[in-house]
Amino acid sequence: MQTTIIVEILLWVSLGGVVTYYTWRSIKRRKQEAHNRELIQTVTDLNRGTASERQLVLELLKLGYSQSDIFHDLYVERGQGWYSQSDVVLITKTGVVVFEVKDYSGWLFGKGYQTYWTQVLNFGKEKHRFYNPVLQNNAHIEAIRMRIPQLNHVPIYSVIVYYGNCEFKNVSQIPRDVEVIYSWELPRVLSDISNRSEDQYFDIEGVKSALRHFVTNGGNPEIRFLHAKNIQDKVL
Numbered sequence: 001m002q003t004t005i006i007v008e009i010l011l012w013v014s015l016g017g018v019v020t021y022y023t024w025r026s027i028k029r030r031k032q033e034a035h036n037r038e039l040i041q042t043v044t045d046l047n048r049g050t051a052s053e054r055q056l057v058l059e060l061l062k063l064g065y066s067q068s069d070i071f072h073d074l075y076v077e078r079g080q081g082w083y084s085q086s087d088v089v090l091i092t093k094t095g096v097v098v099f100e101v102k103d104y105s106g107w108l109f110g111k112g113y114q115t116y117w118t119q120v121l122n123f124g125k126e127k128h129r130f131y132n133p134v135l136q137n138n139a140h141i142e143a144i145r146m147r148i149p150q151l152n153h154v155p156i157y158s159v160i161v162y163y164g165n166c167e168f169k170n171v172s173q174i175p176r177d178v179e180v181i182y183s184w185e186l187p188r189v190l191s192d193i194s195n196r197s198e199d200q201y202f203d204i205e206g207v208k209s210a211l212r213h214f215v216t217n218g219g220n221p222e223i224r225f226l227h228a229k230n231i232q233d234k235v236l
Contacts, residue, residue, distance in 0.1 A: 044072035048218070052103040052163040052183075053087050059186055060090060074214035075223055076143040083227045084143035085218070089211055091204060094197040095155030097190070098144065100137040104166040111173040120169070133160045134178050148210045150203040157193050161186065 036058055037046060043057050049072055060070050069091040075083045088099040110117025116129040137158045145151055158178040162168075174180050179189050217223050 042067040043070045044215075045219075049073045049087065050101065050103065052161075053101045055163065056088050056099060056101055056161060056183070056186075059183075060088075063187060063190065065090060065092075068208065071211045071215050073218040074211060075217035075220075075227060076140070076147055076214050077217070078143050078146075081226055082230055083217065083223060084140050085227060086140045086144065086214070089144070091208065091211075092190075092194060093199045094194050095157060095200055096144075096151060096207070097157045097159055097193065098137060098141050100133050100140070100158070100160045102133060102160065102162045103164045104162060105164050107167050107169040108162075109170045111171075112175050112178065113173060117171075119166075134158070134174060134180070137178070144214075147214075148207055150206050150210075154200050154202050155197055159189060 039061050040046060040054050040058050043061070044054065046054070048054075053072060057070055057072050061067065071089040071091075072087070074086040074089060076086065078084050086098055087101040090097040090099070104119055106119050106121040108117060108119055110132060112132075112134050114132055115135070117132055119128045119130060120126070121128070137160060141156050141158060145156065160178070160180045161183055162181065163183045168180070168182075171180055181189055
């Protein structure tokens with residue numbers, strides 16, 4: 001009988017330890033999530049863009065980039081009521097990085113020069129076409145260069161970042177100045193960019209002022225509506 005009581009006590013102690021551990025884990029997770037939200041809000045609002053875009057902003061901050069060098073959800077004027085929307089732009093010592101953020105699952109196929117790429121789901125039973133993100137981001141970079149003359153002779157790097165459970169099955173012939181990567185490759189690619197070129201000297205404050213203006217555009221409901229309508233009309 002005494003042995004039974006000891007076993008019960010040990011079981012209760014063990015159970016208490018498990019409950020305490022998972023309670024601690026839960027509290028720690030909530031604190032980390034709150035901290036992450038606070039970090040993101042130093043750059044952008046929590047209701048702007050997609051969750052993957054905001055995750056990219058968070059990762060850039062945790063890699064040590066300053067909040068003043070990160071710009072999210074930019075709408076760049078192209079003229080005649082048209083805008084180009086960029087997900088994230090980063091100012092670095094070696095140039096400007098323009099990110100296109102994608103969130104896909106399944107297998108991805110595409111070549112750098114093709115107009116459309118293909119997403120394959122359910123082991124080949126389901127296929128979807130989507131516009132080549134390399135060409136898409138090139139258009140964004142073109143719009144930024146057009147509106148910010150200070151960047152005429154400054155390197156601009158195109159980085160397409162894929163989140164989600166996707167796999168590059170045959171993504172090839174990507175231009176040398178473009179990176180198509182999984183999200184976990186971000187630190188390596190940014191390190192490569194910082195090492196591939198010398199520091200650039202340009203009107204950084206002027207560039208930042210223009211980028212802040214584009215971010216402000218993105219917060220304007222009328223501009224967002226006009227952009228969405230133009231895209232819809234173009235597709236139709």
